[in-house]
Amino acid sequence: MTFRHPVIVFDLDGTLIRGTTLSLVLAEALGHRPVVEELEHLYDDHRIDNHEFAVREAGLLRGVTPERYRAPLAGVPWIAGVKETLSALTEGGCTLLLTTLAWQFAVEELEHRPWFTAVAGAGMDLVDGALSGRVDRHFHEEDKRAFTEEWCRTRGIPLAEVAAIGDSRTDLPLFGAVGTSIALNAGAEARAAADHVLDTDDLRDVLPLLRAR
Template sequence: MSARGIAFFDIDGTLVRSMSSSSFLAERLGHQHELDAAEEHYASGKATNEEVSVIDAAGWRGIQARTVAEWLVDLPLIAGVDAVVAWCIERDVEPVLASLAWQPVSEAIAKRHGFTVNGGPRVHVVGTVYDGTVAEHFDEYDKRDRALELAAKRGVSTDQCCAIGDSRSDIPLFDTLPASLALNAGLAARAAATAAADTDDLRDVLPWLAAWERTLP
């Protein structure tokens, strides 16, 4: 039986507040300064996500996949994630990650907190070691399209979906869905969303989610 609805959650800037997940990993990989500059260019529209991914992936060369997985155990998330996931599951709303974060990041957060993973870019792995190249690019339009594909696969209409995010990468999905929340967001995302909120605790989005959930069949 399909879910009553799907709630899509962005990762960087939304679930991960203090820095991007890529910056968190780049600090350990040794190329944080270069990556942060590239991400600033993406945020301002001066670089594509593809260009940022190539720069970031190069820093992964020679690193064991298990090492990255171990680092991600310590990735700091916004407070209240488990409570919001539990709220969704209790109401037959599927909590899904919709993000441009690397797939190991999505997989780690999903494993820790009970989200569904749904796409993202990948660094190429040879055996058990990252080789520093991008195996799969994934931009804001892929993020939107993968979300819609999942909804169709679940038999859930777009009218039964909502999205929570904070940045440029969320706008195509926001533009497609009837309900969207710009959380701790920049001006462009706020303008595209149907509502906005600022908080350091994800539980504060529950009233908005509850109002959306009441519209579901």
């Protein structure tokens, strides 16, 4: 199987991970789920921005060691067909990137991380072997586009040859920059901005939209 785009950029929460977010997975394991649920509610209602969300969540994670957060991250609920889809795309010659507003330290622990050539997300450093509780790299929706642009620029790949798959308003800047955008199980803003809209419980259903014509 061959594909039209040499680079495919995926969002994570709501796109590859269904029914929860990495923030909620961590919060459930660490005992502060109600606080993070409220933060997500405030963000969804545009009452706080991503910068404020990250700062407040970071404080909740202060002192947490990798040993405490690795186990819950191993059990996140992936959309069906994720392994088969990522395998088909890489075997078809595509390079896969992952951009997310979630914590990059959490993304690095995920089961399917090895499929992605590069990932980008928010950063938090370790101090004496534990999370510092301070954001050392904010990652906003515009940064999804900036990261993809820079990655492609250094390799001579036009953005017109990139496809992006996401589900929310955080994907809009990237959707507007790439050759093909797919809103997968998405909210109204992403659906309105995308070239294709797909509702499915199986990621393999995106493959016909990406296949070479």
